[in-house]
Amino acid sequence: QSVLTQPPSVSAAPGQKVTISCSGSSSNIGEKYVSWYQQLSGTAPKLLIYDNNKRPSGIPDRISASKSGTSATLVITGLQTGDEADYFCATWDTNLSASWVFGGGTKLTVL
Amino acid sequence: QVRLQESGPGLVKPSQTLSLTCTVSGGSIISPTDYWAWIRQSAGKGLEWIGRIYSTGSTTHNPSLQGRLTISVDTSKNHFSLTLSSVTAADTGVYYCARGRNYYRAPYNDAFDTWGQGAMVTVSP
Numbered sequence: 001q002s003v004l005t006q007p008p009s010v011s012a013a014p015g016q017k018v019t020i021s022c023s024g025s026s027s028n029i030g031e032k033y034v035s036w037y038q039q040l041s042g043t044a045p046k047l048l049i050y051d052n053n054k055r056p057s058g059i060p061d062r063i064s065a066s067k068s069g070t071s072a073t074l075v076i077t078g079l080q081t082g083d084e085a086d087y088f089c090a091t092w093d094t095n096l097s098a099s100w101v102f103g104g105g106t107k108l109t110v111l
Numbered sequence: 112q113v114r115l116q117e118s119g120p121g122l123v124k125p126s127q128t129l130s131l132t133c134t135v136s137g138g139s140i141i142s143p144t145d146y147w148a149w150i151r152q153s154a155g156k157g158l159e160w161i162g163r164i165y166s167t168g169s170t171t172h173n174p175s176l177q178g179r180l181t182i183s184v185d186t187s188k189n190h191f192s193l194t195l196s197s198v199t200a201a202d203t204g205v206y207y208c209a210r211g212r213n214y215y216r217a218p219y220n221d222a223f224d225t226w227g228q229g230a231m232v233t234v235s236p
Contacts, residue, residue, distance in 0.1 A: 002157055031219075032219045033214075033217075033219055033220045033221070033222075035221075035222035035223070037158075037223070043228075044207055044226040044227065044228055044229050045158065045207070045223070045226055046226070047222055047223060047224045049222075050212075050214060050220075050221075050222035050224070051214050051215075051220055051222070054214075056224060088157065088158055090158070090222075090223075091219075092219040092221070094219075096174065097174050098171060098219075099160060099171075099173055099174060100148075100150075100160035100163075100173075101160070102157055102158040102159070102160065103157065104156075104157045105157045105158075
């Protein structure tokens with residue numbers, strides 16, 4: 001099981017809003033910066049969010065994220081069929097030694 | 112725009128050594144703040160961080176792979192490499208190289224902003 005906990009799957013209809021949670025602990029999310037990645041089927045992950053809530057150039061503002069305590073949340077509004085993908089959260093963990101950790105991933109289905 | 116490309120054998124026998132190289136194009140591998148990482152993904156599973164290296168040669172490894180893992184960098188060739196020894200079927204998966212970008216020079220404020228397309232490696236007799 002992953003250090004960061006994500007729901008295995010979420011679904012919503014086109015145009016709707018979906019939230020994906022990522023739960024961790026004080027040694028990772030609680031004290032570090034969270035990033036989020038989108039992985040379309042058969043492709044490499046793509047950075048969606050860095051520094052907890054900032055979007056790289058080219059990422060639309062219907063994608064947003066936040067962090068509170070030891071949890072983080074990714075929000076996608078105005079869902080499109082092209083959003084159907086796996087989404088991963090990630091951050092550093094310094095529980096034993098410094099190491100990147102990822103969530104197990106959430107499969108988003110656009111109904 | 113920086114691009115990354117993994118290369119190496121797609122099939123490795125159990126107990127042997129897996130070797131991959133990531134070539135950086137469109138920019139220099141030398142950076143005071145960014146680093147270069149290896150990340151893998153087993154079939155149908157999530158992402159696992161393997162380790163990272165700075166252009167200076169400084170490395171950090173996933174503790175679970177300590178002892179089997181070597182990451183090196185060749186700045187003259189603008190590439191970095193991964194070797195993983197004593198492989199088993201559990202090491203089968205897609206291996207990605209990625210750039211770790213640091214933001215605002217703040218510790219742990221990093222993200223993987225550029226990824227290679229991935230290299231499938233199968234460990235099998």
